[in-house]
Amino acid sequence: MVKKKKFMAYxxxxxxxxxxxxxxxxxxPGDAKEQxxxxxxxxxxxxxxxxxxxxxxxIENLIDSKDIIKYADSLCLEKHEENxxxxxEVDYNSVRMKDNSQRVxxxxxxxxxxxxxxxxxxxxxxxxNKIEEISQIEDLRKFIEKIFERxxxxxxxxxxxxxxxxxxxxxxxxxxxxxxxxxxxxxSEYNKIALAAYGIRVLTLRKEIKEIGILLNGFSLNYKDKRxxxxxxxxxxxxxxxxGITRDELNDILVPNFDFEMDRSKIFEYGTKKIKVLLNINxxxxxxxxxxxNNKIIKKFLAVILLIGILTGCNRDTKNTDIVGKYILTRIExxxxxxxxxxxxxxxxxxxxxxxEDGTGTFMMLxxxxxxxxxxxxxxxxxxxxxxxxxxDKLTLIVSATEKIYLQRQK
Numbered sequence: 001m002v003k004k005k006k007f008m009a010y011x012x013x014x015x016x017x018x019x020x021x022x023x024x025x026x027x028x029p030g031d032a033k034e035q036x037x038x039x040x041x042x043x044x045x046x047x048x049x050x051x052x053x054x055x056x057x058x059i060e061n062l063i064d065s066k067d068i069i070k071y072a073d074s075l076c077l078e079k080h081e082e083n084x085x086x087x088x089e090v091d092y093n094s095v096r097m098k099d100n101s102q103r104v105x106x107x108x109x110x111x112x113x114x115x116x117x118x119x120x121x122x123x124x125x126x127x128x129n130k131i132e133e134i135s136q137i138e139d140l141r142k143f144i145e146k147i148f149e150r151x152x153x154x155x156x157x158x159x160x161x162x163x164x165x166x167x168x169x170x171x172x173x174x175x176x177x178x179x180x181x182x183x184x185x186x187x188s189e190y191n192k193i194a195l196a197a198y199g200i201r202v203l204t205l206r207k208e209i210k211e212i213g214i215l216l217n218g219f220s221l222n223y224k225d226k227r228x229x230x231x232x233x234x235x236x237x238x239x240x241x242x243x244g245i246t247r248d249e250l251n252d253i254l255v256p257n258f259d260f261e262m263d264r265s266k267i268f269e270y271g272t273k274k275i276k277v278l279l280n281i282n283x284x285x286x287x288x289x290x291x292x293x294n295n296k297i298i299k300k301f302l303a304v305i306l307l308i309g310i311l312t313g314c315n316r317d318t319k320n321t322d323i324v325g326k327y328i329l330t331r332i333e334x335x336x337x338x339x340x341x342x343x344x345x346x347x348x349x350x351x352x353x354x355x356x357e358d359g360t361g362t363f364m365m366l367x368x369x370x371x372x373x374x375x376x377x378x379x380x381x382x383x384x385x386x387x388x389x390x391x392x393d394k395l396t397l398i399v400s401a402t403e404k405i406y407l408q409r410q411k
Contacts, residue, residue: 084110
């Protein structure tokens with residue numbers, strides 16, 4: 001890479017000499033003074049380009065924030081100021097540094113954004129990675145979210161499609177799950193299917209194989225539009241190739257096992273009691289069998305995920321819109337005991353529910369999308385109806401007298 005950069009700088013130098021010779025030999029417009037000015041201008045631009053190339057050669061060794069700021073500042077060109085999108089609408093001086101309360105220079109944040117805007121590829125940029133390292137991540141996330149909101153106001157001009165890169169690079173896993181809503185919005189509200197597919201491909205920049213893979217699998221298997229399915233499928237192929245595994249091996253990783261053993265069993269502790277759960281695959285539908293400590297069957301019950309699938313309806317009086325919004329799964333209880341607690345904490349089991357103002361909604365669990373209607377404290381999906389309670393930002397879905405699901409409103 002360094003040799004390539006030096007070679008490109010060499011070509012630029014040769015180009016400068018050729019231009020100088022042409023201007024001198026052909027006369028060109030204006031007098032000799034104008035020619036000298038033109039040559040001088042080209043020389044200044046070339047020297048700045050040369051310095052830019054040289055400056056990028058030692059990026060990997062940068063650690064100290066002062067050195068990173070100094071280094072990045074040396075890379076800033078006129079194009080970075082010109083391509084800092086929405087700079088009259090968004091405060092580029094709002095990102096604080098990680099190790100103190102000082103602000104990251106707005107010049108660097110403009111460089112950070114414009115480098116991605118000007119890029120034609122889906123890739124991480126080394127010096128931009130360094131700028132992320134010295135920034136308070138929450139500040140940077142909020143700033144990029146504001147950039148995204150302005151992009152939305154401007155009808156998602158495809159010219160700025162690489163806004164997806166810093167947006168996805170800096171997002172938390174919880175925010176990454178919101179890509180489902182972003183894709184839905186781009187497809188259904190703005191008819192920007194190619195842009196939505198591009199955003200999906202940017203997910204290759206994330207390193208969380210399982211979480212990103214599960215999200216992509218949902219798009220690949222469940223989305224109606226073929227272009228979205230293809231984009232997700234191709235992205236999964238890229239991830240598998242990057243990790244040096246086959247697509248089948250990746251698929252195995254993406255199937256949550258909920259810590260079941262090879263014999264399809266798992267031990268749950270309920271207070272002082274231990275219950276063995278065994279997945280019975282010899283029946284249709286497949287069920288979970290419960291055994292007590294004496295290895296006697298207690299009862300049969302459908303898998304928790306199927307139980308949650310009942311939640312195809314969460315409701316609310318449509319006259320009261322307090323419930324409207326998105327809620328993230330935080331806890332599942334059966335007989336006053338938390339189940340799948342570690343799986344939820346580790347994001348092996350994820351889910352959320354969205355209440356729309358028109359009395360409709362969507363429940364998403366393990367990439368299964370379940371529509372419902374809500375009214376008068378009831379949620380109805382298909383032929384199933386359950387109740388809910390809202391306490392501030394905490395939502396409780398009451399599946400039965402002994403089974404509850406807890407969710408938290410997303411801010």
